[in-house]
Amino acid sequence: MPKINGLPPDWQRDEFMGLNVAKDRAAHQIVDDPKIFEDPLALRIIGAEAESRLRLSFAKFQKAEESAFRAAVAVRNRYAEDELARSIQRGVRQYVILGAGLDTFAYRNPFPNLRVFEVDHPATQAWKRSCLEKAAIPIPATVSYVAVDFERERLADALRKSGFNSEELALVSFIGVVRYLRRETLLGVLSSIVSSMRAESEVVFDFAPPSQLERLRELAEEVIVNRRSRNSRFRPTYLDVAPLTRDLKRIGFADVQLVAPKEINARYCKNRTDGLLIRNRMHLIKARV
């Protein structure tokens, strides 16, 4: 794997770059029936070695905790692609995948007129391109790569340079990324969407409000640890439903729609006999410019 410049050192790299969730998508293709999310490239993109290791650890994937996490990954990808199908119906021809990781949509894009912008940290993007090459997955002409570190550059500037058309509608997928960004950075990216995209463009993402324990820990650190040393450590960003909704409205989003965990399970995991469910606090959200 390439060296990742400018990243907080205490992030686990496989997690940050999306290898863990890519393995979950791959496992979902062979472990779960019926599938919540169909991804015919999920196994290929992780590489032959990872695929055979995964096939050998089949039993591990039956464990309750593993299944619940895999369900959450499958559900959030399914949600993004369901929203994309809906967007296509209303004339969207630009799909922007922020923090794309090993997302494979661009390489199985069934919509010939849909332009796909894969936006990612430069190190992750370079690594992904080497994975695509090793797996001999062809890169369609409809894909544009946009290398950006959200902590350092404005999304709007990077998109402008990459041929994104701000006069045309877009759907933005921001799945599996927000916990890795500082709160101000996240709000900056969301503001960039409002300022650079045509009205009625949309963004979809997932987030999980903190547990009581995580809330208490945050509060304790606020009181005990001084701000400087607190900021020098990189931690997941937790978002709460009400403040996030308020922030989205303040930034300029005209409409916000939430899908809470109960509704997620009712929508994507009902009538299963294998008990595959999300068991965390993951929420899905769609905000319209």
Ligand SMILES: C[S@@+](CC[C@H](N)C(=O)[O-])C[C@H]1O[C@@H](n2cnc3c(N)ncnc32)[C@H](O)[C@@H]1O
């Ligand atoms: C857990 S992965 C999720 C990848 C993909 N969205 C998925 O669901 O498979 C997190 C992604 O966020 C990207 N990311 C995190 N911080 C970033 C930053 N500051 N700038 C650009 N991308 C970032 C990582 O490079 C990685 O692709």
